[in-house]
Amino acid sequence: MSSAPLNLLFLPGDGIGPEIVAATRQVLEAAGAQFDLTLNFEEAQIGFTALEANGITIPDAVIEAARNCDGIVLGPVSHNDYPPLSEGGLNPSGVLRKRLDLFANIRPAMTRAGLVPPCGTPFDLIVVRENTEGFYSDRNMASGPGEIMPDEDMALAIRKITRAACRRIAEEAFKLAATREARHVTAVHKANVLRLSDGLFLEEVRKVAARYPQIAYDEVLVDAMAAQLVRDASRYDVIVTTNMYGDILSDLASELSGSLGLAASLNAGTDHAMAQAQHGSAPDIAGCDIANPASLIGSAVMLLDWLGERRDDPALTRAAAAISAALERAIADPEGRTADLGGACGTSEFAARLAADLR
Numbered sequence: 001m002s003s004a005p006l007n008l009l010f011l012p013g014d015g016i017g018p019e020i021v022a023a024t025r026q027v028l029e030a031a032g033a034q035f036d037l038t039l040n041f042e043e044a045q046i047g048f049t050a051l052e053a054n055g056i057t058i059p060d061a062v063i064e065a066a067r068n069c070d071g072i073v074l075g076p077v078s079h080n081d082y083p084p085l086s087e088g089g090l091n092p093s094g095v096l097r098k099r100l101d102l103f104a105n106i107r108p109a110m111t112r113a114g115l116v117p118p119c120g121t122p123f124d125l126i127v128v129r130e131n132t133e134g135f136y137s138d139r140n141m142a143s144g145p146g147e148i149m150p151d152e153d154m155a156l157a158i159r160k161i162t163r164a165a166c167r168r169i170a171e172e173a174f175k176l177a178a179t180r181e182a183r184h185v186t187a188v189h190k191a192n193v194l195r196l197s198d199g200l201f202l203e204e205v206r207k208v209a210a211r212y213p214q215i216a217y218d219e220v221l222v223d224a225m226a227a228q229l230v231r232d233a234s235r236y237d238v239i240v241t242t243n244m245y246g247d248i249l250s251d252l253a254s255e256l257s258g259s260l261g262l263a264a265s266l267n268a269g270t271d272h273a274m275a276q277a278q279h280g281s282a283p284d285i286a287g288c289d290i291a292n293p294a295s296l297i298g299s300a301v302m303l304l305d306w307l308g309e310r311r312d313d314p315a316l317t318r319a320a321a322a323i324s325a326a327l328e329r330a331i332a333d334p335e336g337r338t339a340d341l342g343g344a345c346g347t348s349e350f351a352a353r354l355a356a357d358l359r
């Protein structure tokens with residue numbers, strides 16, 4: 001029996017976005033043909049291209065298309081360079097995370113066969129980052145930004161932590177840990193100073209932990225965790241944490257694994273999921289065909305996996321596993337590596353090699 005059609009929305013974004021989105025699309029097309037998947041691709045503009053055409057970096061029509069498709073592949077965006085909100089500069093990533101309630105940002109980081117990691121010790125961990133509140137001023141309020149400036153010499157940032165969001169991110173982390181060999185969850189916090197907000201986070205995580213006695217559970221302060229990851233990341237399996245700590249620690253873990261260019265992630269909610277590389281739009285290397293698309297291809301693998309599980313469709317799961325294995329082979333081969341990993345393979349050549357391997 002062949003799979004039900006899958007409607008995927010590609011949003012190229014800014015900087016290296018169009019290059020790595022095109023590479024990801026090429027690899028998905030090859031996997032689709034190989035595994036008899038019916039993949040329908042739609043592309044829409046966000047970021048500077050949309051700003052020029054529509055006066056806004058994420059038009060309502062794109063949000064609607066994202067809501068109606070089966071999965072989204074989001075390219076990185078240069079939101080720091082956008083004009084103010086009043087002139088159409090919205091962060092598309094934040095908007096989609098909020099509007100589609102993509103509350104879990106799953107960020108794996110692992111060392112790869114054949115690639116000597118900067119940290120020396122092999123590791124395989126996942127940061128499960130809360131994605132809808134915390135200090136993120138573009139999405140933590142129902143209306144208005146979570147940052148205010150009462151006078152020119154003072155700025156205030158509001159950090160929002162709710163029981164419901166802590167509970168569901170903890171649930172996500174424990175469910176994930178239950179599928180892994182190490183079966184270990186570490187909650188990362190700073191409850192020694194942020195007693196109320198991080199205290200509330202810990203209370204909720206502990207309640208969920210009590211329902212998973214088969215999973216080892218511990219807690220580490222965020223500053224200690226930064227040091228521990230550098231010292232020996234192999235001690236950790238699933239790290240669950242609030243928005244900003246997760247953002248920072250996952251970049252650290254990715255770089256320890258080899259490069260930000262390998263850093264995949266999935267933004268998942270109950271009804272929607274969006275593949276998105278962990279890194280930004282890398283304007284310093286945009287248009288040079290040297291960016292590593294493994295980050296976004298790996299993110300698309302996570303999306304296929306999520307859809308495979310949700311639809312109970314083994315063909316999607318098999319396609320995800322095949323791309324993942326081909327990605328590992330490409331990274332293990334010094335000839336096939338991009339510049340960030342010391343190789344000379346271009347973005348488009350990397351994608352072409354991967355597509356050929358899949359065939």
Ligand code: ATP
Nearest residue numbers: 260261279280281282283284285291292293295340
């Ligand atoms: P943001 O604030 O949106 O995360 P940033 O400018 O701080 O953006 P990135 O855009 O992630 O950070 O870039 C950080 C560095 O990593 C840059 O030198 C960039 O070239 C490099 N980099 C990021 N992504 C890739 C990639 N896919 N391939 C190769 N190098 C990358």
